[in-house]
Amino acid sequence: MAPVSTQPADSWFRHVKSTLALGIPLVGSHLAQMLTNTTDIVMVGWYGVDELAAVVLATSVFFTVFIVGSGFAFAVLPTVANAVGANDETSVRRAVRMGFWLSMIYCALVMPPLWFVESILNLLGQEPRISAMAQDYMRIAQWSMIPALLIMVLKSYLSALERAQIVLWATVAGAVANGLANYAFIFGNWGAPEMGLRGAAVATLITTSLSFLMLWLYAARHPVLQKYDLFRRLWRSDWPAFREIYKLGWPIGLTLLAETGLFAAASLMMGWIGVRELAAHGIVLQIASIAFMIPLGLSNVATIRAGHALGRRDIPNLVRGSWVVGAVGLSIALCSLSLFLLIPETLIGLFLDKADPEAPAIVAYGLVLILAAAAFQIVDSMQVITLGLLRGIKDTSVPMALAVVSYWMIGIPVAYVFAFKQDYGGVGIWSGLVVGLTIAALTMLARYVWQIRTLVDAQSRSGELPDRTPSGIATS
Numbered sequence: 196m197a198p199v200s201t202q203p204a205d206s207w208f209r210h211v212k213s214t215l216a217l218g219i220p221l222v223g224s225h226l227a228q229m230l231t232n233t234t235d236i237v238m239v240g241w242y243g244v245d246e247l248a249a250v251v252l253a254t255s256v257f258f259t260v261f262i263v264g265s266g267f268a269f270a271v272l273p274t275v276a277n278a279v280g281a282n283d284e285t286s287v288r289r290a291v292r293m294g295f296w297l298s299m300i301y302c303a304l305v306m307p308p309l310w311f312v313e314s315i316l317n318l319l320g321q322e323p324r325i326s327a328m329a330q331d332y333m334r335i336a337q338w339s340m341i342p343a344l345l346i347m348v349l350k351s352y353l354s355a356l357e358r359a360q361i362v363l364w365a366t367v368a369g370a371v372a373n374g375l376a377n378y379a380f381i382f383g384n385w386g387a388p389e390m391g392l393r394g395a396a397v398a399t400l401i402t403t404s405l406s407f408l409m410l411w412l413y414a415a416r417h418p419v420l421q422k423y424d425l426f427r428r429l430w431r432s433d434w435p436a437f438r439e440i441y442k443l444g445w446p447i448g449l450t451l452l453a454e455t456g457l458f459a460a461a462s463l464m465m466g467w468i469g470v471r472e473l474a475a476h477g478i479v480l481q482i483a484s485i486a487f488m489i490p491l492g493l494s495n496v497a498t499i500r501a502g503h504a505l506g507r508r509d510i511p512n513l514v515r516g517s518w519v520v521g522a523v524g525l526s527i528a529l530c531s532l533s534l535f536l537l538i539p540e541t542l543i544g545l546f547l548d549k550a551d552p553e554a555p556a557i558v559a560y561g562l563v564l565i566l567a568a569a570a571f572q573i574v575d576s577m578q579v580i581t582l583g584l585l586r587g588i589k590d591t592s593v594p595m596a597l598a599v600v601s602y603w604m605i606g607i608p609v610a611y612v613f614a615f616k617q618d619y620g621g622v623g624i625w626s627g628l629v630v631g632l633t634i635a636a637l638t639m640l641a642r643y644v645w646q647i648r649t650l651v652d653a654q655s656r657s658g659e660l661p662d663r664t665p666s667g668i669a670t671s
Contacts, residue, residue, distance in 0.1 A: 222492030266448020268347030280506020494583030501587025606631020
């Protein structure tokens with residue numbers, strides 16, 4: 196047990212200021228990362244509709260596999276934040292080092308199956324021609340899994356130390372490099388070979404490698420970070436820290452899988468309807484994903500600030516900070532919803548070559564889907580920010596179960612029934628997304644309220660809280 200902080204809660208203004216100071220660079224880094232992905236979709240879309248459909252499928256599979264592995268990096272975030280709040284420098288190094296270990300082990304396990312993604316997609320009912328093109332892309336892009344996951348660990352480390360600015364600039368630099376490399380290798384500009392969708396994969400590999408190098412040099416060389424001695428004896432095992440990151444990380448990974456798998460399954464079902472419908476779906480999904488980067492960044496803020504407060508045993512500021520980050524997220528979601536309703540055709544048109552004869556049909560189909568995307572902006576923001584708060588207090592197992600039930604036992608069946616049994620097609624698929632996200636948001640929020648009440652009750656009874664710092668190796 197550890198004593199609770201007796202300091203009064205900070206002012207509401209200070210909480211808003213702190214949330215924005217940390218949130219703006221984190222949101223910016225997520226937007227820059229999404230810009231990298233969007234650039235791939237846009238430029239491949241300019242190259243051809245079939246290539247666009249293949250990249251949508253390949254990136255859906257890649258991102259689904261990637262996001263599961265990033266659970267270990269996300270586990271580093273609250274662990275380091277707790278350690279910083281408790282002034283425990285040794286635990287910072289231990290958590291990051293084992294985050295690297297787990298990420299590399301994961302890459303060794305998942306990359307071999309990705310080599311044969313064509314067979315996987317064919318088994319899932321996709322057009323063989325599109326599946327073969329997706330494999331051409333994947334056999335190059337899969338090598339970026341290694342630097343991409345290591346980047347996630349370094350991002351968690353630096354963000355928990357509130358050094359999000361370098362995360363932003365490294366991601367922006369990567370986005371610029373990706374755009375230039377795409378322009379060169381997709382279309383064969385500046386003397387480069389014309390590689391089509393394989394060029395987009397080459398650009399992704401170049402981008403992730405350069406971004407990792409930039410973050411690694413900063414973490415290794417910055418004078419203020421020398422006290423953490425992050426890369427000292429990187430090969431040395433640390434089984435207590437390994438177990439902690441693993442215990443926190445695998446539920447986070449499965450939670451992320453449940454949500455990203457929901458959207459990947461939607462892409463697969465849309466592929467059963469047709470290539471043009473899949474292309475429209477991919478565009479609208481990309482637009483919705485760009486908007487989602489803002490609440491996702493705020494979710495990271497929620498994890499960091501909740502982790503710091505819990506490390507200090509500061510329940511009043513934990514509660515007040517939760518209210519602030521939730522209110523900011525709601526405001527942003529309302530803005531996104533408004534844009535989707537006001538300028539949908541403009542947003543969709545950014546992803547297509549207007550000279551393409553199939554563009555009008557894709558835009559028309561996308562206009563219907565973007566209404567459904569507008570419908571889940573608020574609940575999607577609510578669920579991801581609440582999930583970030585739960586991670587900050589090291590509650591990961593129950594949220595995992597809630598996500599699986601919401602997305603896979605409710606969302607996917609509703610999508611399938613509405614799309615193929617009730618003949619609503621793509622609209623039915625997106626209706627299932629709305630239902631799944633709404634259930635997740637409500638149940639996650641109820642879980643967080645219950646957890647906070649438990650902590651407040653413990654404080655009022657004994658003035659102490661259960662030890663959830665890294666040295667306690669205690670996880671939920």
